[in-house]
Amino acid sequence: MNYKMVTYILGWIMIFEAIFMAVPSITAVIYGESALWSFLITAGICLVIGGLLTMKKRKKTTLYARDGLAIVALSWIVLSLFGALPMWMSGAIPSFVDALFESVSGFTTTGASILSDVEALPRSVLMWRSFTHWVGGMGVLVFIMAFLPLSGGQNMHLMRAESPGPSVSKLVPRVRTTALLLYSIYFVLTLLEFILLLCGGMTVFEAMNTSFATAGTGGFGIYNTSMGSFSPYIQIVVTVFMLLFSINFNSYFFILVGKLKEAFSLEVKVFVFVVVVSVTIITANITSMFESVGEALRHSAFTVGSVISTTGFSTADFDLWPELSKAILVMLMFIGACAGSTGGGIKVSRIVILIKGMAKELETAVHPREVKKIKMDGHIVEHETVRAVNVYVAAFVLVYAVSMLVLSFDDHSFTTNFTAVAATINNIGPGLELVGPTCNFGFFSVPSKLVLIFDMLAGRLELFPMLILFKPSAWKK
């Protein structure tokens, strides 16, 4: 591993984290909160360490694929550790593991909380939680790449390691321009939601938090009832934007350059299909629980949008819904959003490739000599990609199983453990039963919390960056 380059980039991560702290700091100044100091001290620490690490001239700037993976994993760990500091120092969250859980949950856009009463938190801490969603949604290294002139093609290793999806492609020849484009789209969409929320009567503070949390498909609410207490208009706006943020951002780029055919790719079509079918079934299933079909539709659309986009907001306690609806929601948790979006989960494109791969294997069972390639949108899916998808799912199941096992030591119900892991590894937030929308993760033991923290990071970074840290040969020079 190129340690000098790794520490150099980690240094920049810390400097950027210090800059990010400006957002909650300003909030603290506006509301006159004492939490200001914890943010300023953390930012100071980050600046000093970051400055020291980036000061040194590094000779070898070559990064290999393994460096890319390791840098991304370490960056996110460092980011989360320092992101937890202000929450812990300000006394908002007394236990450091809890603060770390909250911070990781923020950056990975999970939205799972250990807090039972979020309304008691200082507003600056709430703002920081939401802002971590926004930063984590598109990826912090992508952000750095957009603004920092890191030379060479090796950046692609970083981008590939951080961006979700089975294969990452650039929109334009340069990584930097691609990163800038992605962030511009992200920023404009966030701004649009913010304005629409303001029109719906939200305060600036509420609208900012909500749009940050939606944009990153995070799901930290600023009220104990999540989105339940807001007007139907706001719930609809949030539903729409949750879905928009879980569509592949390449689609928006293609729409911008007028290539509509490319924009509506197979993945997007499948995504829309899954959403429509799920909403229809759940609406029918829960109509009796609500006064009108319209209301049932609103809640089911919101919940489906929230779960498939892996945001994790809630307007209703879906833990009380019929088993069919719950089963569909749990399945949606695993499907997740589109590749190249801010959402988590296994990703629609992987599911499509898996199913097509299965169909292909069935075909070859019937016609053993048949030559067949998996295609998507007219392009052949490389064998490497198909293999990577299969391995991904295998690794996913393995991590899942081990996590379940560790959680089971706490002796909670199977559904609780199962959905707790599902909700964290897929970066959703709420699960069912004890970790349902009205509950929180605070009751888990420290080892379980650490496992869930790992799951959140592994889920956001798509497993391999985190797993490679356990491989000793990756640490060799």
Add this chain to the structure above:
Amino acid sequence: MNIIIVGCGKVGSALAAELNEEGNNITVVDVDADKLNDAAAKSDVMGVVGNGATHLTLQEAGISRAHLLIAVTGSDELNLLCCIIARKAGNCQTIARVRDPQYSRDAAYLKKELGLAMVINPEFAAAAEIARVLRFPSAMKIDTFAKGRVEMMKFRLPEGCPLAGCAVKDIAGRFGCDVLICTVERDDEAYIANGDLVFEERDVISLIATPKNANDFFRKIKYKMNSVKDVMIVGGGGISHYLCEILRRSGNGISVKVIEKNPKRCDELCEALEDVTIINGNASEKAVLLEEGLESTGGFVALTNLDEENIFLSLFAKRVSHAKVVTKINRIDFDEVIRPLDLDSIIYPKNITCETIVRYVRAMKNTIGSNVETLYNIVKGKIEAAEFHIKEGSPDIGIPLAQLQFNASVLIAAILRGKQVVIPRGYDTIQPDDSVVIVSNHLEMHDITDILK
């Protein structure tokens, strides 16, 4: 600049890396996805899988926004087709690599009819480079203008040179030579040569002349060019074919000997070339080399297809003779191993192709938004040479140069009229449709009128 490179072989990927480094947006097109992945891992470029000669693929690669398309696939025909399609599909300049001597003889026609900006023949380019090394080993630098048709040589006047103390305008009178002095560099200052400038010892001067006149001039000013009198070439491939032609055309009587082991190829060379001694023999046999006079030859050029053999032969030649040795090496990857070896000049044909294209791209980039066709740096940051195309109705047409009122710091270095290169004198005139190379220290020339008072 947005550049599309079709063909991601050695030259394609090297070009992509180099041009990307210089701040261009590169899209590489190839049918082989693996090659594209390798290129994208090495440098910040985007890959598009597909046949670069199809409209659809070019569209995907963003031909509508591209400024330049470079076709460097293995096939000449495909390269030309890519360029034709690109011209039709977008509004970009095109460069094609064309290897086959039959096509490259048509280069001028192809360029004109197909609207190509440049046709590059790697073997010819390599041969030209070798010829330059052999003809003028002690030059500091040779720049070529007008796509290689005009050469500007730069060298330092030695101490005790008869040229010292002579004014520029007196050269023709005192030495009877037809050369054009362009710039003089002295103590960190760079001057455009006007008639009254007097040379001093140790000046670095650059001049334009035909190879023949240049030889004449150097002999008269007693400048030792150390140019080679006789050359032994090992290997009779494309490069040596071109090299023989170039050396013969330069007309300073270099006697050339080619050793080739394939009798059929010997026959072909014999038919195509005149005044060249062709030896049918295996050059990897020591006896053959010694029999043909390796020990006394002035130049030795190793051009076989095997890098290892070229290196061995060159090292042997260095050992037994005082010859100027030129070694051709195809693989660039192990440069570190080769460089410390005691070899005089190493020629990497692929590098030369890349460099030629990169130089063109640089010039093209500098000239966006002006009438300048190409722009070259003569003395970095101080003197530039620009090539202008003269349009009908330009105010300077038809007036003898001596009567044109120039800015003090301007020199007309060459006039290109069709295929002909005129090294201008006072009585020459500029005609419509000429291209004019102008040397100036006025660094922002946008139009030919900028140089007139």
